Amino acid sequence: MRFRASAAAVTGALALSAFAVPAAHADGAGSAYRAQAGKLLRAAHSAPGKQGVTSVRGGTPYDLDVSFTHFKVAKAITVGTTHHIAATVTYTLNHGADVDITADDFLNGPFIYRGSFEASDNVVFGDEPATCKVVTATTANCTGKIDIYPGEGYLRNPDAGSWKGGALALAFNGQNQEHPDPSKVGVARKGGLGRTSLQRGSRQSVNASPEPVRKGKAITVTGALTRADWEDNKYHGYTRQSVKLQFKKKGAAAYTTLKTVKTDSRGNLRTTVKASADGYFRFSFAGTSTTPAVNSTADFVDVR
Known part of the structure; x- marks a missing residue:
């Protein structure tokens, strides 16, 4: 009610x-x-x-x-x-x-x-x-x-x-x-x-490419942070928010933070890192008073 x-x-x-x-x-x-x-x-x-x-x-x-x-x-x-x-x-x-x-x-x-x-x-x-x-x-x-x-x-x-x-x-x-x-x-x-x-519910996506990639070459990691709009019942980009790019080496137990990236005017994220080892990339958002923390699913990159 x-x-x-x-x-x-x-x-x-x-x-x-x-x-x-x-x-x-x-x-x-x-x-x-x-x-x-x-x-x-x-x-x-x-x-x-x-x-x-x-x-x-x-x-x-x-x-x-x-x-x-x-x-x-x-x-x-x-x-x-x-x-x-x-x-x-x-x-x-x-x-x-x-x-x-x-x-x-x-x-x-x-x-x-x-x-x-x-x-x-x-x-x-x-x-x-x-x-x-x-x-x-x-x-x-x-x-x-x-x-x-x-x-x-x-x-x-x-x-x-x-x-x-x-x-x-x-x-x-x-x-x-x-x-x-x-x-x-x-x-x-x-x-x-x-x-x-x-x-307001939040969502975080990630995509790391190219896959596979040679060691030392650039990996481009993109994603989007969105949150629920209670007035039109859709998810829209959460702008100007700090999000951590994290990496977990294959076989490791935990993620480490590589850098912090800010979402643009549409909630999108884009950054690059050098390929070093096989592993998983994710974006991690810490949350705010109005929007909960959220981690993207992991994206595995094969480094050769």
């Missing part, structure tokens, strides 16, 4: 009608959770009171006695242009004795957001609620997913970088989960529980 609009821009009853779940992901056991999590999070954000505490007022969900600790999410999540990404999140759910977390209509799950918690620029939920294992009468260990679908327009290139983690719990208390009375639904939500980074 995703939404881009600022939570602060939508209030009260309007918040409950302003969120639509993409039809492709609206079926199955988790449909009620997917359909309501974003709506009720917005409604809770719009309620009076301090962060994390809501009040019973008209169509506003009431404050649920639930909190979240020990939130863990991957340091970085790589997102390409086509494949669905499901990142695992674990956390501890703490609750009051009067909250029945085993009820069929008690749902909870993680989310990540960009910007401030109360007025986030973008939020990404999981498709399904988390699953929890009861530890004590008031605690449970939970595991949930963050589901990301490249190509659906919910991520833009500027979204690459730092995101924060949060969690949400919903107690429907017997309400129709698709059309609940918000004032009878309990909501607990908390931001700032952890941090992750969404990174």
